[in-house]
Amino acid sequence: MIKNLKRLDLIFKNEQDTEAILEKTLARSNEEIVNDLIDSGLKGRGGAGFPTGLKWRLAADDPADEKYIICNADEGEPGTFKDREILSSVPNKVLAGMAVCARIIGSKQGFIYLRNEYKFLVPGLEIVISEFHELMDRLNLEFRVAIFMGSGAYICGEESALFESMEGKRGEPRNKPPYPTNFGYKGKPTVINNVETLAHTYSIFKYGPDKFRDLGIKDSRGSKVFSVSGDTPIPGIYELEFGMTLQKFVDDFGDGDSKAVQVGGASGFCVPRKKFEKTIIGYQGKLTGVSLPTGGSMMIFNSSRSMYNVLRNYLDFFVEESCGQCTPCRVGTQQLLLGIEAVKRGEKPSGYLDKLLELAETMRLTAKCGLGQSVANSFSSIVENFREEMIY
Amino acid sequence: MSDQVTLKIDGISVSVKRGTTVLDAAKTINIRIPTLCHHEDLCVAGNCRVCVVEQTGTDRLIPACAMPAADGMEIHSNSLKVRNARKQIVELLVSEHRAECTTCYKNGNCELQALSHEYIIGENGYINLIPLKEYTIDYYSPSIIKDDSKCIRCQRCVRTCDELQGVGALTVSHKGSEMKISTFMDKPIYQVVCTNCGQCVNRCPTGALVERHYIDEVWAAIYNEKKFVVVQTAPAVRVALAEALGHEPGEIVTGKMVAALRRLGFDAVLDTDFTADLTIIEEGHELLQRLKRALKDKDPDVKLPMTTSCSPGWVKFLEHIFPEFMENLSTAKSPQQMFGALAKTFYASKIGVEPASMVSVSIMPCTAKKYEANRPEMYASGYQDVDYVLTTRELALMIKQAGIDFNSLADDDYDSIMGESSGAGVIFGATGGVMEAALRTVYEVVTGREVPFDGLNITPVRGVEGVREASILINKTLPEWSFLEGVELKTCVAHGLNNARNVMKAVRDGSASYHFIEIMACPGGCLGGGGQPIPTSSDIRKRRSSAIYQEDSQKVIRKSHENPEIVQIYKEFLIEPLGHTSHKLLHTKYTARERY
Incomplete structure (x- = not known):
């Protein structure tokens, strides 16, 4: 059966019922809410797709006293600009999602890690957050949210590098395990969700998991x-x-x-x-x-675009935005960029592209974090599908 | 949950304690997984990725150094997938490394070179990145040369400087292709908080951080007939030199070392241990004088606790980080500098050599000593007191250059005078050694009796813990020291500058009160110094330490004040501890420095 998939207006729908939805949701048990999230099939919208309900449950199961919930608004992936829009038009939904998560895992402090280039959102967000704090008081929920400004590094959108950055250190990804749900910000159990993921939880609270699953x-x-x-x-x-x-x-x-x-x-x-x-x-x-x-x-x-230029542009980006700590990513990105340039100029034979494809595969297998691992995605898919554009 | 986990590595089943890494689990069954950024003294980094291994059921390779072993894991440390990936990673590192091995000081002792050989990295590798970039070679420091073109960014040096030493002079700056190991505002290392301890040099896997060597200058002096070249050897050199010449750690080669130095052509082979004994006399009396001012004269200006001053890395650290405690530092110079000042005065006149024609060389386990010899305060003789400082490694290289078969050398004795030492002078090379040596003398000066420890071994101050405390009750004093009757002398021993920082913070906030603190900049004390043979590990340091205490126990004279040459030099030249000549030659002052 072919389903007719359509455009929707769920997330951006301006809904003024945050307090009612939160009251309704918080009246239920933690277990019920998490089960709903799992039933809904919601997966992380930052790109990695980890089941959201499971993430919350893992953090909730950790016995630590101090826990954190962080909204990842470091939207740094080239070509994405949706989190900005969500935070400017429906921040209440994001905050509501954070509040419910806080209750479930037992967190008193949340953060919005905001991309440095989104500074202009701060004044508006601060007003919304102060209203949100009043709402928290009315609901007897001991939970506060603060904005943490990033400094403009792409790598800090990687969750463990983001924690390092928040701790005042150099934004470099950590070894995993341990994972954030046990060892996140300040070494404490931390749920870190993308802006959009949190906004979706609101829809699930409001309309129920079945409605979400139907989509x-x-x-x-x-x-x-x-x-x-x-x-x-x-x-x-x-x-x-x-x-x-x-x-x-x-x-x-x-x-x-x-x-x-x-x-x-x-x-x-x-x-x-x-x-x-x-x-x-x-x-x-x-x-x-x-x-x-x-x-x-x-x-x-x-068809007017040169895929060589597209790839070179991406690699240029990675060469600069790698944090530089692990070998495959730091040196691999440079070699990929210099390599395709050398092939294009005829300084290396076209067969060198195969060596580069092997390198990209090694980067995928061995790099420390998602950045280095995923360089192979664009590299291999462009080189394999547009090989002649790389050479001529 | 069981305390043990069982996994399979290359088909061999192994049980290890929970929390053990795959790398360490493999070690227990003698499977060596190559590493570059890993160092057992440092926290896990997992950034070079050379140690990647394959885990059945996992697509991506995992870093053995950072991955905790888990029940049921099946690890393949040498599969084709692993070898291919590892080879490419080594190729990548070689492509960003100025691989000019024949002209490199670390040639033959370079971990990247060894791996490159093992994985047969040919010439058809990746594009050489070196000609495409600008690199800094910082050769301004008298101690350490930092060559960024040889850096593979493993961050061992950064972790050493930060977590082991608590200094943070070296740090990572920039990102991506520009990422490098740098200093505050990219300044040369001689202008920043660097203490010249050289622990980074000991751990650098390549030639990016090496000591500044003075071998050629020393050869030139030896072969200059107009020069009389004296050499002194620090306590910790004799228990480590053999390692650099192919021996196992922990061998004492004092006699062979003396013979080798004589064969190299030094005109007089003398012992820093002699001035170590002298330091004990001067520093011990300084402590007693401070205690007298504090307890008897009730002088409010006296500074206690007094801290030792023989480790130049520690001295510079204090000048940078705790300048408010500068007056707590003993004014006594280090044994090297006492030796230097006496060589060109007392010794020169004794043997009838013009100080101007004397060249004073020291063999040290230390890179900071190179800096210390160049301090402007160190011209007490009217000349630079110590002209050249060589590390243990440099001496080993000179012995090789001279074609000396070290093993076949017959033991030889130091020249006299300034060649005799006590066991107390020897243990200066180990953490706690200065404290023990000082207590052996101070206790006896005050009470007329030997320290109340079996065999003079003050074991509470020995050991490997980073900070150790010990107190010794003083009773039945001689009449002139009656103000110390019943006083419990509180001491503290710390090694590694991070521990030093913690001790000084405790002193500053009043949570700790001591009379006397011994601090050595390097882990293990001088035996783990930045100029010692590479590699270093806790096991190697332990073996050097046992050798030092063995040397002490075998000495006939165990106490500094009983060294006959010490008795003689006070009689003939210095007259009395803290006297006029001592002040001129054997004591120094300090300079407050910036914190960056």
Whole structure:
């Protein structure tokens, strides 16, 4: 059965019932709320797709006294700009999600880790937060939220680097295990969720897990906010049901000449035209074809674009934004960039691309964090699908 | 939950304590997994990724140094997937490393070189990044040369400087391709808080951090017929030198070392242990004088606790971080500098050599000693008191250069005068040694009796704990020291500057009160010094330490004040401890420095 997936207006719907929803939700037991979240199928919207309810449960199960909930608003992936919009139009939903999480895990302090470039959001957010604090008092919930400003490093969106940054240290990812739900900010159990994930929990509290589950397909439930950019007549932010094929997406958003879509930003995959029909936007499931998780960045390229330039641009970004601590990422990114340049200039034979593909695979296997591991995504998918553009 | 976990590594089942890393679990069954950023003295970094291994059921490779062993794990340390990845990682490191091995000071003792050999890194590797970038080579420090073009960013030095030493002179700056190991505002290391301790040099896997060597200058002096070259050897050198010449740690080679120095052509081979004994006399009396001013004269200006001053890394650390305690530092110079000042005065006149034509060389387990010899305060003789300082490593290299078969050398004795020492002078090389040596003398001066410890071994101040406290009750004093009757002398011993910082913080906030504190900048004291043979580990330091205490116990003379040459030099030259000549030659002053 082909489901007719559609555009939605859930997240951005202006709802003035935060207090009522929170009262209703907090009247239920922690176990019931977590079970609802798990039933809803909600997965992390930052891109990695970890089941949200499970994450909360893991942190709740830790016996520590001091715990934290952090809203990751370091939206740094090239081509994504949805969290900014969520925080400026419906911050109350995000805060409500944090409050419920705080009650469940036993946290008294939450933080919004805000991307440095989003400084302009602070005055508005501060007003909302102070109202939120009054609401917390009315609900007898001992919970406060503070804004923590990032300093502009892409790597600090990686959760453990984010903690390091908040602790006043250099933003470098940690070894895992231990994981944040046991050892996060200040070494305490910490739930860290993307802005959009928290906003979705609000919808689940309000409409129930079944309504959320009805949206999307198989392992990709609910809706997702996409940042659409590139060669499209209608760039912007769109909430879509999960599980759409890329063909349908391009039909709706492309300019009729789409040659490739970069799904998930610079750290995501590049899908060429011939694979649009078989590619599903969503998490890995038992579907035919390939499904691609995404933080929501969708960059459309038409036939006027050089994929060599696209890749070089991404690599340039990674060379600069690697934290530099682990070898595969620090040196690997430089070698990939210099390597494709050398091939393009004819200084290295085209076969050198195969050595670079092996290197990208090694980076995926051995890099310390998601940044280094995912450089291979865009590199391999672009080089493999547009090899001739790399050479000539 | 059981305390033990059982896993399989390369098909071999192994049980280890929960929390043990895969790397350490592999070690217990003699499987060596290569590492670069890992060092047993430091926290886990997991950033070089050379130690990656394969775990059945996991797609990605895992870092053995950072991954705790877990029940049921099946690890493959040498699968094709692992070897391929590891080889590529070593290739990447070589591509950002100025791999000019033949001209490198660390040639032959470089961990990257060894791995590169093991994984047969050929010339068809990645693009060489070195010509594409600008690198800084900081050779301004008298102690340490930092060459960024050889750095592989393993951050061992940063972790050493930060967590082991609590100094933080070295830090990571920039990110991505620009990431590097730097200092405050990229200043040269001689301008920052660096104490020159050289612990980073001991742990650097490549040639990015090395001591500044003075071997050629020393050869030139030896072969200059107009120069009379005296050499002194620090206590800790004799228990470590052999390691750099292929022996196991913990061997004492005092006699062979003296013979080798004579063969190298030094005109007089003397012993820093002699001035270690002298330091005890001067510093011990300084302590007694301070105690007298405090307890008898009720002088409000006297500064207690008094801290030792023989570790130049510690002295500079205090000048930077705790300048308010500068007056608590003993004014007594270190044994090296006492020796230097006496060599070009007392000794020169004794043997009839013009001080101007004398060259004074010292062999030290230390890189900070190079800096100390260059301090402006150290010209008491009218000349630079110590001209060149060589590390244990440099001496080993000179012995190799001279083609000396070290093993076949017959033991030889130091020259006299300034060649005799007591067991107390020897133990200066171990943490707690100065304290023990001082107590052996001070207690006897005050009571007329030996310290009440079996065999003069003051075991409470010995050991490996970072901070140790001990107190000794003084009773039945001689009449002139009656103000010390019933006083419990409180002492503290710390090694490693991070421990030193904690002790001084406790002193500052009043949570600890001592009379006398011994601090050595390096872990283990001088035997773990920054100029000692590489590698270092707690086991190696323990073996050097046992050797030192063995040397002490075998000495006929165990107390500094009973060293006949010490008795003689006071009789002939210095007259009395803290006397006029002592003040001129053997004591110094300190300089407050910036904290950055």
